[in-house]
Amino acid sequence: xxxxxxxxxxxxxxxxxxxxxxxxxxxxxxxxxxxxxxxxxxxxxxxxxxxxxxxxxxxxxxxxxxxxxxxxxxxxxxxxxxxxxxxxxxxxxxxxxxxxxxxxxxxxxxxxxxxxxxxxxxxxxxxxxxxxxxxxxxxxxxxxxxxxxxxxxxxxxxxxxxxxxxxxxxxxxxxxxxxxxxxxxxxxxxxxxxxxxxxxxxxxxxxxxxxxxxxxxxxxxxxxxxxxxxxxxxxxxxxxxxxxxxxxxxxxxxxxxxxxxxxxxxxxxxx
Numbered sequence: 001x002x003x004x005x006x007x008x009x010x011x012x013x014x015x016x017x018x019x020x021x022x023x024x025x026x027x028x029x030x031x032x033x034x035x036x037x038x039x040x041x042x043x044x045x046x047x048x049x050x051x052x053x054x055x056x057x058x059x060x061x062x063x064x065x066x067x068x069x070x071x072x073x074x075x076x077x078x079x080x081x082x083x084x085x086x087x088x089x090x091x092x093x094x095x096x097x098x099x100x101x102x103x104x105x106x107x108x109x110x111x112x113x114x115x116x117x118x119x120x121x122x123x124x125x126x127x128x129x130x131x132x133x134x135x136x137x138x139x140x141x142x143x144x145x146x147x148x149x150x151x152x153x154x155x156x157x158x159x160x161x162x163x164x165x166x167x168x169x170x171x172x173x174x175x176x177x178x179x180x181x182x183x184x185x186x187x188x189x190x191x192x193x194x195x196x197x198x199x200x201x202x203x204x205x206x207x208x209x210x211x212x213x214x215x216x217x218x219x220x221x222x223x224x225x226x227x228x229x230x231x232x233x234x235x236x237x238x239x240x241x242x243x244x245x246x247x248x249x250x251x252x253x254x255x256x257x258x259x260x261x262x263x264x265x266x267x268x269x270x271x
Contacts, residue, residue: 024146025088027203033147034154037113041094043181044112048098050178051118051187057100058121065101068119071133071215072099075141076115078214082265083145091145099137107232110186111140113149118187126232132225134217135208140186142207148200153184205255209262216269219262222255 022033058065076097083089095115104120111117117137127133143149157180209219230248 022147022150024203025083025091026086026146026207029199029203031147031151032154032158033150034157035150037147037150040150040153040181041114043178044114044116044185047178047181047185047187048112048116048118052100052102055102055104055118057102062101064121064124067130067133068101068137069099071130071217072097072117072137074215074217075134075138075211078138078211078265079141079145081214082210107229108186109136109140111137111144112185113144113147115141115144117141126228127225128228129221131212131217131221134212134215135219135222135225138208138210138212138215138217139204140208141211142204143186143200145207146200146203148204149181149184149186151200153180156180156184201251202254205251206258206261209255209258210265213262213264213266216267218268219259219266222259223252226252226255 021030023030060066060069076095079092080089083092092115097115097117099117099119101119101121105122106120107123107126109117109119109123117140119133119137123136124133127136160176160180205222209222212221213219226248230252233248
């Protein structure tokens with residue numbers, strides 16, 4: 001066990017030697033970045049096409065699919081407004097937003113680097129309304145804007161491949177690179193159980209609330225939504241100190257503290 005830990009630390013140290021850091025454009029937190037953002041977006045385009053080839057989107061003319069696109073478009077506009085207001089508009093240059101609903105019973109949604117968003121039909125009974133859906137989509141888009149998938153992929157690259165670059169891994173083990181990317185984005189996982197670090201989750205909550213508010217959705221809807229998520233999980237989660245993910249109670253309490261800031265951006269639609 002100690003030898004394995006030592007090898008892991010050596011790999012991480014080697015990776016960090018060859019790495020650069022990124023700075024979260026909203027919070028200012030610095031994180032590990034072994035993967036160029038251009039490469040992340042290229043992988044996103046490839047994996048997005050592959051996912052949709054195996055998971056056909058719900059007809060765009062259906063009411064639920066129209067709702068997903070409507071909410072997503074409004075949030076994307078809110079993201080542009082916010083990033084412009086803090087002088088970080090360059091962070092979303094080249095984003096090509098797309099919003100799809102797929103038939104899948106998992107309670108999940110994700111946003112890839114570059115603005116490709118997928119919502120699973122299994123989460124709609126929990127979102128219940130447009131405001132609830134905006135909370136989910138804002139949160140997932142927050143992860144993308146904050147480069148969390150890049151950070152997660154960099155961490156896994158360091159653990160599994162040491163100082164190898166993404167290009168070398170793509171050449172020698174393309175399926176492994178694709179699996180790491182999908183896990184980093186959250187493709188195939190359950191919302192609420194994805195192992196984003198606590199600080200990443202808190203950042204995505206904060207950013208998502210602001211984005212939803214700017215889109216004209218009441219950020220207070222986050223409280224009942226996460227309460228429904230907690231009830232749906234049936235309490236089958238490890239104690240918080242054993243998990244990188246915040247407990248339901250901790251998340252809800254944190255969101256309560258974030259709401260006053262988010263409400264400053266809230267303007268009901270049509271006003």
